[in-house]
Amino acid sequence: MRRFHLAAALLAFVVGSPQLLALGQEKKGKAPDLVLVDENDKEMNAAMEKARKSVGDFLKAYQKPTRKQSQFAIKVGIKDGKKVEHFWVAVTKYDGKQFVGTISNEPQFVTNVKEGEVVKVDKDKIEDWMFIEERKLVGGYTVRLLRSRLTPDERKALDDSIPYKID
Numbered sequence: 001m002r003r004f005h006l007a008a009a010l011l012a013f014v015v016g017s018p019q020l021l022a023l024g025q026e027k028k029g030k031a032p033d034l035v036l037v038d039e040n041d042k043e044m045n046a047a048m049e050k051a052r053k054s055v056g057d058f059l060k061a062y063q064k065p066t067r068k069q070s071q072f073a074i075k076v077g078i079k080d081g082k083k084v085e086h087f088w089v090a091v092t093k094y095d096g097k098q099f100v101g102t103i104s105n106e107p108q109f110v111t112n113v114k115e116g117e118v119v120k121v122d123k124d125k126i127e128d129w130m131f132i133e134e135r136k137l138v139g140g141y142t143v144r145l146l147r148s149r150l151t152p153d154e155r156k157a158l159d160d161s162i163p164y165k166i167d
């Protein structure tokens with residue numbers, strides 16, 4: 001099962017065994033901190049594939065951002081033994097092959113990275129990308145999918161917790 005963790009108001013996820021704990025789903029009307037998704041989930045895999053195929057859109061904006069574009073990030077899986085946790089990485093550099101950036105959320109299951117740690121990510125290893133333009137989410141395909149699966153109360157709680165709009 002994949003576990004999608006709501007960290008820094010962005011949906012990130014963890015792949016691991018079903019026995020790992022699910023955080024924060026006990027409060028009604030609150031966006032869950034962790035959402036379970038099967039690793040063979042066709043919609044999730046399609047969302048990640050869409051992100052990979054459209055990474056050129058991200059790069060174009062990142063390399064020549066307008067004043068209205070900010071918060072450029074990519075999502076990547078980090079493996080630690082049999083566990084894989086997926087993190088948003090705030091991008092600070094791209095050299096044509098690798099992104100460099102900092103881990104944007106606190107690990108819940110893996111221990112080989114820390115929030116704020118600088119990592120390098122090969123372009124073909126990204127699972128999603130996003131940036132904010134005029135207070136609207138651009139990209140964020142996994143975020144959009146997971147948001148669509150929340151209850152109306154959870155969706156409202158998520159929307160109220162972020163400073164941008166998800167169409």
